[in-house]
Amino acid sequence: MNILLIGYGKMGHTLEALATARGHRIAGIVDPGQAEGPAIADFTPATADVAIEFTRPDAAFANVAACLRQGIPVVCGSTGWLGQWDEAVALTNELKGSLFYASNYSVGVNLFFHFNEYIAAKMHQFGGYDVAVREIHHLQKLDQPSGTAVTAAEGILAHFPAKTSWRNAPAQGPRELAVLSERTADVVGTHVVTYTSEVDTLELKHEAHSRAGFAQGALLAAEWLPGRAGVFGMKELLGL
Numbered sequence: 250m251n252i253l254l255i256g257y258g259k260m261g262h263t264l265e266a267l268a269t270a271r272g273h274r275i276a277g278i279v280d281p282g283q284a285e286g287p288a289i290a291d292f293t294p295a296t297a298d299v300a301i302e303f304t305r306p307d308a309a310f311a312n313v314a315a316c317l318r319q320g321i322p323v324v325c326g327s328t329g330w331l332g333q334w335d336e337a338v339a340l341t342n343e344l345k346g347s348l349f350y351a352s353n354y355s356v357g358v359n360l361f362f363h364f365n366e367y368i369a370a371k372m373h374q375f376g377g378y379d380v381a382v383r384e385i386h387h388l389q390k391l392d393q394p395s396g397t398a399v400t401a402a403e404g405i406l407a408h409f410p411a412k413t414s415w416r417n418a419p420a421q422g423p424r425e426l427a428v429l430s431e432r433t434a435d436v437v438g439t440h441v442v443t444y445t446s447e448v449d450t451l452e453l454k455h456e457a458h459s460r461a462g463f464a465q466g467a468l469l470a471a472e473w474l475p476g477r478a479g480v481f482g483m484k485e486l487l488g489l
């Protein structure tokens with residue numbers, strides 16, 4: 250496939266190496282660091298089968314919209330832009346385009362999401378536990394809490410009715426779910442859901458060892474998306 254890379258930072262470089270190793274061709278790289286580099290508007294479905302977008306919260310929606318307007322299926326991994334999610338879905342449907350989004354592309358994290366929802370439902374059934382979410386990332390991360398932590402928090406709220414909202418700070422009452430963020434050098438991405446009762450603690454933890462898992466999942470999505478119109482995520486891709 251011809252893959253357009255949008256964003257050539259930590260994820261862009263990891264994706265380039267993996268995509269090339271899997272026999273794909275990089276159709277172009279769109280990034281402010283590319284001197285006189287191309288723009289998304291320079292590409293069409295004839296030159297790019299799919300675009301993969303990993304940039305920053307304030308750039309993601311415009312990039313997604315530009316791909317949709319060019320008729321190029323887009324796999325987006327940027328986090329922290331979901332205030333514009335409804336607009337992205339409406340534009341995808343209006344243009345009969347193809348949009349794939351995941352707050353985390355790693356297969357392990359998507360299993361974590363699945364077990365998170367299962368555990369939340371069981372904890373609600375048996376009772377006696379309080380719950381909190383914690384995420385730890387490197388110092389360059391722009392958004393807080395992480396997109397993954399938001400997905401995990403929403404999964405808990407959907408299955409654990411004792412919690413009705415989440416806050417990126419210690420909970421201010423029993424009905425609030427605390428989502429705590431830490432920033433530490435060189436941590437790729439760690440997420441922990443902790444249930445505590447008077448008698449014990451149960452933890453569900455995912456720790457990324459490198460960015461390879463994110464890139465592998467994003468490439469799987471990029472190979473799967475072309476030819477499918479609509480909005481998709483990892484549940485559809487992995488059958489979870």
Ligand SMILES: NC(=O)C1=CN([C@@H]2O[C@H](COP(=O)(O)OP(=O)(O)OC[C@H]3O[C@@H](n4cnc5c(N)ncnc54)[C@H](OP(=O)(O)O)[C@@H]3O)[C@@H](O)[C@H]2O)C=CC1
Nearest residue numbers: 256257258259260280303304308326327328352353354463
């Ligand atoms: N869903 C997932 O599985 C994962 C998501 N992420 C998310 O992906 C995003 C990128 O992460 P990461 O690669 O680590 O970040 P980096 O900061 O390392 O790379 C981002 C790159 O995008 C460039 N950029 C900024 N604005 C634009 C624009 N308008 N168009 C094209 N490129 C642009 C940046 O340039 P400059 O430095 O000049 O601004 C930089 O080179 C983040 O939002 C992160 O949270 C990360 C890992 C996994």
Ligand SMILES: O=C(O)C1=N[C@H](C(=O)O)C[C@H](O)C1
Nearest residue numbers: 328352353390395396397438
């Ligand atoms: O910025 C990162 O690095 C990461 N961002 C994603 C998120 O916000 O959840 C995924 C992963 O944790 C790495």
